[in-house]
Amino acid sequence: MELIHYILIGLLGLAFGSFLNVVIYRVPRGKKFWAGRSFCPGCEKELKWYHNVPLFSFLVLRGKCGFCETKISWRYPLVEALNAFAYLYFAWEFGLTLQLGIFAFLSSALIAIFFIDLDFQIIPDLITLPGMVIGLGISLLPGGIGILQSLIGLVVGGGALYLVALLGDWLFKKESMGGGDIKMAAMLGAFLGWQKVLFIFLASAGIGLVVSLVMMLFSAKMRQQRVVPFGPFIAMAAMLAILWGDQIISYYVTNFLHMQ
Helix, strand or coil: CCHHHHHHHHHHHHHHHHHHHHHHHHHHHCCCCCCCCCECCCCCCECCHHHCCCCHHHHHCCCECCCCCCECCCHHHHHHHHHHHHHHHHHHHHCCCHHHHHHHHHHHHHHHHHHHHHHHCCCCHHHHHHHHHHHHHHHCCCCCCCHHHHHHHHHHHHHHHHHHHHHHHHHHCCCCCCHHHHHHHHHHHHHHCHHHHHHHHHHHHHHHHHHHHHHHHHCHHHHHCCCCCCHHHHHHHHHHHHHHHHHHHHHHHHHCHHHC
16 A cells, blocks of 8 residues: 555544544434534534544644634544544555455444443444444455354354343342443444454453453542443453454464363
8 A cells, every 4th residue: 555545544534533523422412413514512603614624623723612612522533533543554454455444434333332332321223233234244245254254243242242231130130231232242243253252252341340440449439330331341342353353362272272
């Protein structure tokens, strides 16, 4: 790939990152994300096009609305930068291939889920249900994981997490895991297959335990909070599976299973 390709892919990542911000803000609030121009949450005025240039507008406006000077959350440029970085990484890793498109789409979906679940403790069906269908469809394309692997991954992902949820409900005598987490796991299984989705279960549990313990040690609010969203931990584990899942699984099989 030439430099111009990386520049175009980076700009595309920024543009889709700006769109993700719209999805993150509107979807959990029940607003249509595809209709209407972006607006300031403070004064509710529609933004001009030059107020909405990814990263650049935030820097020029010094993190404030161009009309009312309401502070713009750091999350907006962070989402744009994360999405662009993910696109560039996959472009560097896979070049102009099907894998670039698959993982770019999946990373965008994970970023949206991460921030929505973090704030609202929901994982929208609007992302996960179409994601399952797209994951199954992509598996049929040349270079995909194959429809059988995708179907097994979907069933293992959703089914295993459903069983964990049932066990948690029985142990704690209340709902321990939402249906959104289960559908998210099924979507990831459809994209990545059953081996990586099992890795995601283990990694998300480990990440969740470490992060929760650290936050409980340093945050009184966290100690009082009874509900901890699990979606962000699944999203982080899924990115680990996408980036280094093959190497980690291969290392485990080579160094541990062969020893038995």
